[in-house]
Amino acid sequence: MNVLYVDEAIVVVHKPAGLLAVPGRGEAGRDNLTALVQARHADALVVHRLDMATSGLMLFARGAAVQRQLGMAFARGEVAKTYVAVVEGALDGDQGTIEAALAADWPNRPRQIVDLRQGKPSVTHWRVLERDSDNTRLQLHPVTGRTHQLRVHLQWLGHPIRGDALYAPLPLRADRLLLHACHLAFTHPLTGGACAFDCPAQF
Numbered sequence: 459m460n461v462l463y464v465d466e467a468i469v470v471v472h473k474p475a476g477l478l479a480v481p482g483r484g485e486a487g488r489d490n491l492t493a494l495v496q497a498r499h500a501d502a503l504v505v506h507r508l509d510m511a512t513s514g515l516m517l518f519a520r521g522a523a524v525q526r527q528l529g530m531a532f533a534r535g536e537v538a539k540t541y542v543a544v545v546e547g548a549l550d551g552d553q554g555t556i557e558a559a560l561a562a563d564w565p566n567r568p569r570q571i572v573d574l575r576q577g578k579p580s581v582t583h584w585r586v587l588e589r590d591s592d593n594t595r596l597q598l599h600p601v602t603g604r605t606h607q608l609r610v611h612l613q614w615l616g617h618p619i620r621g622d623a624l625y626a627p628l629p630l631r632a633d634r635l636l637l638h639a640c641h642l643a644f645t646h647p648l649t650g651g652a653c654a655f656d657c658p659a660q661f
Contacts, residue, residue, distance in 0.1 A: 459494045462655060467524050467648045468517060469495055469502050472657050475513040475634045480504055491516065506532055509606065511623070514541070514639025515657050519647070527647045532603065540641035541598040541608060542587070542659045545617040546626065549594045553585040556611040560604045569624055570606045572614045580604045582611045592631075593620065608637060636661050 460472040471491065473479060478490035495502045495518055502518040503525040517537075519525035531537050559577030563569040571577075581601035588595045594617065598608050606625070612618055613625040621632030638659035646653050 459491060461495075461498070462515075462657065464499065467520055467646065468528075468653075469499055469520065470642070470655050471495055471516050471518065473508055473513060473516050473639075475511055478510050479507040479516060492518075505529055506537075506603070508639055509609075509635075509637075511621075511635035512637045512639065513634075513660070515642045515655055516639070517642060517644070524647045528644070531644055531647075535601065536644065538641070538643040539600060539603075539639065541600070542638050542640050543596050543598055543608065543612065544620045544632070544636040544661065545594050545596060545612050546592070546620060547594065547617050548589045548591060549584075549586060549596070549615075549617055551586075553583070556580075556582045556584065556615060558611060558614055560607060560610055562605075568605070570604070570610045572610060578602075578604060580607050580611065582608060609635075632661075634661075 462472055463470040473491050480492050481490050492504055501520045505517045505519050505525060505528045508516055519528050558572045558580060559574050560570050560580045561573035561577035563571040583599040585597045586594055587597055600607055609619055609622055609625050618626035620636040621634050640659055641656050643654040
């Protein structure tokens with residue numbers, strides 16, 4: 459765990475891939491980012507989550523009042539989140555938007571599926587950073603924050619994220635999920651000033 463910023467209201471942390479964001483079931487679930495942060499800052503509370511396989515920036519609130527305020531900012535789409543991913547194949551075009559409603563795949567939890575009739579509206583903007591014949595490196599901006607949204611949207615587009623054990627046909631030429639939360643921007647809950655944090659991907 460790498461703590462990037464701390465003040466009286468927030469804690470910003472770089473979560474490594476392979477670490478749970480919040481407590482899970484059983485003994486293995488005790489090893490998680492929230493527990494590590496709370497060992498240093500007992501009042502730190504979760505505001506949002508990253509998948510266990512995803513690395514990158516996570517924001518914690520110090521106290522319930524700040525947690526409610528930041529949670530509402532996320533719900534209203536007032537927090538800008540940017541990810542980088544490496545996907546299979548070469549995408550056509552340089553940028554685009556994926557609008558595909560998502561729902562739980564109940565017989566195969568925790569998997570999610572595209573369900574255009576009964577799913578929840580889900581929107582992801584993408585932009586190509588670089589490409590070759592086998593891979594495309596993308597910048598991703600999720601407008602909504604559905605479970606596994608980026609992973610399912612890219613699979614549905616026909617370009618699963620490399621190393622995705624849930625949604626790629628194989629963990630394609632990667633020993634981890636090549637998805638990283640690299641940028642987070644929001645209004646500070648106490649000062650009202652603009653906050654922006656960056657954490658480059660290590661792949």
